Amino acid sequence: MPDAGRFATLLKQARLRVTPQRLAILQALATGKHVATCQAIWARARRATGGLGQMTTYRILERLHAAGLIEQFDLGGVAHFGLADRHHDHVICQRCGSVEPTETCLLGPHGDLTARLRRSGFVVKHHRLDLYGVCRACRAGT
Amino acid sequence: MPDAGRFATLLKQARLRVTPQRLAILQALATGKHVATCQAIWARARRATGGLGQMTTYRILERLHAAGLIEQFDLGGVAHFGLADRHHDHVICQRCGSVEPTETCLLGPHGDLTARLRRSGFVVKHHRLDLYGVCRACRAGT
DNA sequence: TATCATATGATATTCATTACCATCACGCGA
DNA sequence: TCGCGTGATGGTAATGAATATCATATGATA
Structure with a gap:
């Protein structure tokens, strides 16, 4: 180990x-x-x-x-x-089902988003952004 | 009906x-x-x-x-x-479990995001953005 | 209206997850 | 280093969502 x-x-x-x-x-x-x-x-x-x-x-x-x-x-x-070493979002291939993390948070410090929602009374603690599509390998294989 | x-x-x-x-x-x-x-x-x-x-x-x-x-x-x-009348993202309260749709897509036409990923070979078909936090009612109740 | 492909309904079954309880062992203090 | 006590572990049984199967019923087209 x-x-x-x-x-x-x-x-x-x-x-x-x-x-x-x-x-x-x-x-x-x-x-x-x-x-x-x-x-x-x-x-x-x-x-x-x-x-x-x-x-x-x-x-x-x-x-x-x-x-x-x-x-x-x-x-x-x-x-x-x-x-959970660091926050990241997910890139999910709908063909092979692979789940890959993004290197950085795609929303950045998501300042604008959380501020917009806070005005409506909702306090954002964290988020999850999942992007669905087709990965490079699956596109090449077809 | x-x-x-x-x-x-x-x-x-x-x-x-x-x-x-x-x-x-x-x-x-x-x-x-x-x-x-x-x-x-x-x-x-x-x-x-x-x-x-x-x-x-x-x-x-x-x-x-x-x-x-x-x-x-x-x-x-x-x-x-x-x-599924229109695309929207979700605002989820971690205390009461309520799930509310956002009025619009929070990522906009997500042009930058998809472009960035496409360069890496991944084609984004759609996404899901879930924001977790505490809703107005739950904050008031505490 | 007749026909047929398709939808429905009920039972049995699979699979992930939870509950329960007896046994075991990590970690703290002497 | 050694014992003790709290918390962790392991096995079996139970729950609950979701799927498989197949006979029957029904919507849609000619």
Whole structure:
């Protein structure tokens, strides 16, 4: 586990206990694609630890999300998770289903948007911008 | 059914058969809140028609979405549906869970965004921008 | 009005997620 | 370094949304 130390620090900062299961799940999140389902994360992490309960995976992901360490969102009715190192938006290919993060927030400091809405009484805490379309690889393949 | 004629026209334009069940579901979508779950739509529409199968509701919603007549997105793991009269973004209150549409698309013609991404090989077809925060009513209530 | 492709309805089933409870182990203090 | 206590883990069962299947009913065209 190359990043065990880094992840242990992250957990401690969030006042969460450091357990091998939590480290394995964080490692699994860092290893694979940008976002993954609970099933995929479980499969990857249980291989690393030997025996990891599926229940535990759900609970840990929920805990990590509550602590702000990972991002969670629904895609096609199933929850997807990813490391929440920094804010980003999503570019989603409708053909192959890939989800890629944008390098920066596409709305910038979204000053204008939040100001406009605040005038209507709504205070924006955060946002999610998902762009749907066809990725380069899928266009080339057709 | 006040809008039966209008909805029948919509269905015909989409080359879909006009059935009382479909009219009832469109009417249910137009009656309640901006978006609703399949369960809620079913409950509302079955009251109007007398006997409406839950299965049929799922199938009709799927059909209507495929035809572009309604919008569908996941919220908390369950599918939500709403009439897709025009494009809009969503303002979601994290406290009461209300989902309100914005009057206009917040990204404008999103010319800059799509142009920037197109340079990377990704063609944007459409987008979803969800703004999370606390609505006026919830702020007042606290 | 007759015909047929299509829509509907009911049951059974899949799949993700949650509930429950007994057991285990991390982390703090001595 | 060692014990203790709170919180974490793991397994099974239960919930609830969504899908598969197939017989029956019905809208739309000729």
